[in-house]
Amino acid sequence: MSTIPLGPVLDTAHAPGDGARVVEPKTPALLLTNHHHLCPGCGEPLAVRAIAEALEDLGLVDTAVCALGIGCYTSFGATVDVDLVQCLHGRAPSVATGVKRMLPDATVFTLQGDGDMVNEGLQEVLHTAARGESLTAVLVNNGVFGETGGHMTATSVLGQRTKNTIEGRDAEYHGYPILIGDLIAQLEGAAYVARGSVHNAGAVARTTKMVRRAFEAQRRREGFSFVEILTMCPTGWFIPTGEGPDYLASTLGEVHIMGELKADGQIRTTEELHAENVRKAAELDAQLARGGLED
Amino acid sequence: MTTTTGTTSTGTTTSGSASTGASARALMEGSEALVRAAILADCRFFAGYPMTPFTEVLEHFAALLPDAGGVCINAESEIEAVGMAWGAVATGARAATGSTGQGLALMQESFSEATLAELPLVIFNMSRSQGDYFQATRGGGHGDYRHIVLAPQDVREGVALVQLAFHLADKWRNPVMIYGDYLLAHTQEAVSVERVEFPPLPAKDWAVDGSRSGTGRSRSVTPLGVTKVGQRHFGQEGKAQYIATKMAYVEREARAEAGFCEDAETVVVAFGSPAKFVKYAVAQLRDEGLRVGWVRPITLWPFPVDAVRAATRTARVVGSFEISSGQLVDDVRIAVAGAAPVEFIGGVSSDHSGFGLGRLLDVDEVRERIRALHEGRTQPPVPGYEEFTYEPAPHQLAPTPEVTP
Numbered sequence: 001m002s003t004i005p006l007g008p009v010l011d012t013a014h015a016p017g018d019g020a021r022v023v024e025p026k027t028p029a030l031l032l033t034n035h036h037h038l039c040p041g042c043g044e045p046l047a048v049r050a051i052a053e054a055l056e057d058l059g060l061v062d063t064a065v066c067a068l069g070i071g072c073y074t075s076f077g078a079t080v081d082v083d084l085v086q087c088l089h090g091r092a093p094s095v096a097t098g099v100k101r102m103l104p105d106a107t108v109f110t111l112q113g114d115g116d117m118v119n120e121g122l123q124e125v126l127h128t129a130a131r132g133e134s135l136t137a138v139l140v141n142n143g144v145f146g147e148t149g150g151h152m153t154a155t156s157v158l159g160q161r162t163k164n165t166i167e168g169r170d171a172e173y174h175g176y177p178i179l180i181g182d183l184i185a186q187l188e189g190a191a192y193v194a195r196g197s198v199h200n201a202g203a204v205a206r207t208t209k210m211v212r213r214a215f216e217a218q219r220r221r222e223g224f225s226f227v228e229i230l231t232m233c234p235t236g237w238f239i240p241t242g243e244g245p246d247y248l249a250s251t252l253g254e255v256h257i258m259g260e261l262k263a264d265g266q267i268r269t270t271e272e273l274h275a276e277n278v279r280k281a282a283e284l285d286a287q288l289a290r291g292g293l294e295d
Numbered sequence: 296m297t298t299t300t301g302t303t304s305t306g307t308t309t310s311g312s313a314s315t316g317a318s319a320r321a322l323m324e325g326s327e328a329l330v331r332a333a334i335l336a337d338c339r340f341f342a343g344y345p346m347t348p349f350t351e352v353l354e355h356f357a358a359l360l361p362d363a364g365g366v367c368i369n370a371e372s373e374i375e376a377v378g379m380a381w382g383a384v385a386t387g388a389r390a391a392t393g394s395t396g397q398g399l400a401l402m403q404e405s406f407s408e409a410t411l412a413e414l415p416l417v418i419f420n421m422s423r424s425q426g427d428y429f430q431a432t433r434g435g436g437h438g439d440y441r442h443i444v445l446a447p448q449d450v451r452e453g454v455a456l457v458q459l460a461f462h463l464a465d466k467w468r469n470p471v472m473i474y475g476d477y478l479l480a481h482t483q484e485a486v487s488v489e490r491v492e493f494p495p496l497p498a499k500d501w502a503v504d505g506s507r508s509g510t511g512r513s514r515s516v517t518p519l520g521v522t523k524v525g526q527r528h529f530g531q532e533g534k535a536q537y538i539a540t541k542m543a544y545v546e547r548e549a550r551a552e553a554g555f556c557e558d559a560e561t562v563v564v565a566f567g568s569p570a571k572f573v574k575y576a577v578a579q580l581r582d583e584g585l586r587v588g589w590v591r592p593i594t595l596w597p598f599p600v601d602a603v604r605a606a607t608r609t610a611r612v613v614g615s616f617e618i619s620s621g622q623l624v625d626d627v628r629i630a631v632a633g634a635a636p637v638e639f640i641g642g643v644s645s646d647h648s649g650f651g652l653g654r655l656l657d658v659d660e661v662r663e664r665i666r667a668l669h670e671g672r673t674q675p676p677v678p679g680y681e682e683f684t685y686e687p688a689p690h691q692l693a694p695t696p697e698v699t700p
Contacts, residue, residue: 032523032524033524062509065504065505077521081508085381085382088378091374091375096382098342098379098381099382099386101340101366101368102339102382102383106505124375124378127371
């Protein structure tokens with residue numbers, strides 16, 4: 001199994017051209033506090049930050065309304081300075097539909113976990129996408145029910161150990177994971193579908209760009225836009241905190257393939273995205289072998 | 296001989312005298328009249344899923360809302376329908392959903408949570424019988440919650456109560472249900488849908504529109520008691536406590552009307568369409584010289600305890616006529632509080648589809664049941680179902696042993 005590096009690899013073999021410098025710490029203005037109560041190594045704060053930065057970058061802050069699901073990330077409802085409708089588990093896309101139909105000029109987005117969206121609310125998200133509602137659904141997918149303490153979800157990958165798949169998820173006994181982004185991309189009403197991650201700096205930057213593109217699709221009223229963000233959950237994965245990013249890349253990231261699944265009217269399959277990621281990784285390896293990363 | 300008891304004195308008029316949105320008297324089915332009344336009350340969003348006998352409510356919203364500048368979504372399930380209405384209400388718009396028994400059962404989680412989120416949601420319940428009285432007044436949702444439930448006796452009253460529903464929902468920031476039935480939804484009546492004037496309500500500064508995002512004053516519409524950092528914080532328990540203490544005030548909205556009760560020896564309690572049959576049958580029995588009266592709860596919750604107690608003051612016996620196996624009778628017993636025996640004189644009765652009216656909803660049948668109650672006789676069987684009487688098996692008649700240690 002080849003592990004795909006999903007961002008530029010830091011070149012430690014050569015001294016940087018520029019000297020070290022102090023940069024302004026950039027905290028999104030939308031955060032009412034820097035504090036959160038999530039576990040060390042959790043990826044969800046990074047995902048929330050990507051959303052906040054995308055809204056700020058596009059100048060859409062004073063139009064933003066969030067329909068928030070139920071999971072660990074629910075606590076961000078109190079700390080992100082965005083008009084909020086707290087939803088029942090799974091129901092956020094329906095609630096967002098009602099909000100958007102009454103406020104066509106608002107930038108409406110859901111924030112849901114994999115348990116919320118792919119388990120409890122699969123029907124909601126698929127129907128909302130099929131209707132082509134001009135809103136954005138954001139999924140933070142860690143393949144586990146983090147809030148309950150690490151139980152299998154519909155996106156848990158085969159072999160993944162959870163509290164109720166102690167020996168690992170077994171296809172014969174527990175069934176197969178749902179690749180929700182791939183499913184949504186097939187629907188006519190979906191305008192933009194992408195899957196990013198927050199397991200390294202490059203992935204965070206690409207994910208922020210995906211969220212931006214999703215909001216842009218919404219502003220252009222092109223239809224439903226969807227960004228799935230793979231996030232670390234070392235607590236729910238029962239691994240040391242520091243191993244979260246690598247575990248994400250080598251397990252979830254190998255099944256839920258990152259990239260743009262639907263953009264500019266073109267659908268790309270998991271196989272196509274995987275091939276492209278492998279090609280990019282090989283190119284980076286070749287550059288390193290030649291003595292350093294090219295621009 | 297009829298007295299109406301509204302326990303509030305908010306200046307509400309239901310006469311339509313100062314109406315501004317009057318429409319000409321026209322023959323229309325109940326569903327259409329209710330929908331026109333909702334639109335007159337500024338309802339601009341509806342989401343629903345078809346189910347008999349509620350379906351026509353959805354049809355008329357779908358036909359009429361777009362021209363009124365509103366949106367009607369044919370939701371893919373009842374659960375999605377109530378979610379969509381939830382979102383629309385959260386923006387400050389007047390919005391509604393609806394269904395019948397099973398569909399409303401699917402919506403219960405949202406109904407109770409919407410109460411905690413203080414969402415002024417209006418629910419059109421066109422029920423298949425009165426066996427959903429408990430569902431409407433107790434509900435199957437979680438936690439401590441109550442809904443105001445309005446039960447019109449006919450289309451004309453329905454037009455007024457639908458508008459009252461939207462007013463009360465906003466006044467208390469609490470869901471309000473219209474409890475109708477097959478007869479209300481499908482009866483064609485000559486009605487004029489006229490605007491009912493209500494006292495002004497405060498602006499919905501709690502509603503979301505995105506304009507305050509990023510200002511440090513963004514809003515949360517939430518059942519969880521979690522507010523933004525720096526704002527008044529309820530916490531889960533605090534929010535539940537806050538809602539619980541609000542309900543004591545909402546109870547002041549109880550409404551009922553009564554007739555022939557001043558000297559009545561027998562008083563019959565009934566709500567909705569069947570109450571109209573009871574009123575007619577009681578008038579016939581009065582003509583025969585029987586001292587019988589009736590009292591009709593207009594709000595099923597808050598239950599008009601004071602009005603029922605006052606109406607049954609002289610009663611020797613109280614009857615509950617309802618199309619169910621006996622649900623309303625519980626609330627009547629609570630209201631009468633042992634002052635007189637309370638007997639159930641209704642029954643399960645529907646047509647063969649299970650959606651419509653059975654043979655019990657007939658003036659002659661209703662009159663004979665009231666007469667039997669008045670004369671202390673056993674209630675006659677529900678017509679058409681004489682042979683469907685449960686026969687316990689011997690093992691069921693045998694006593695079950697005590698199991699306490």
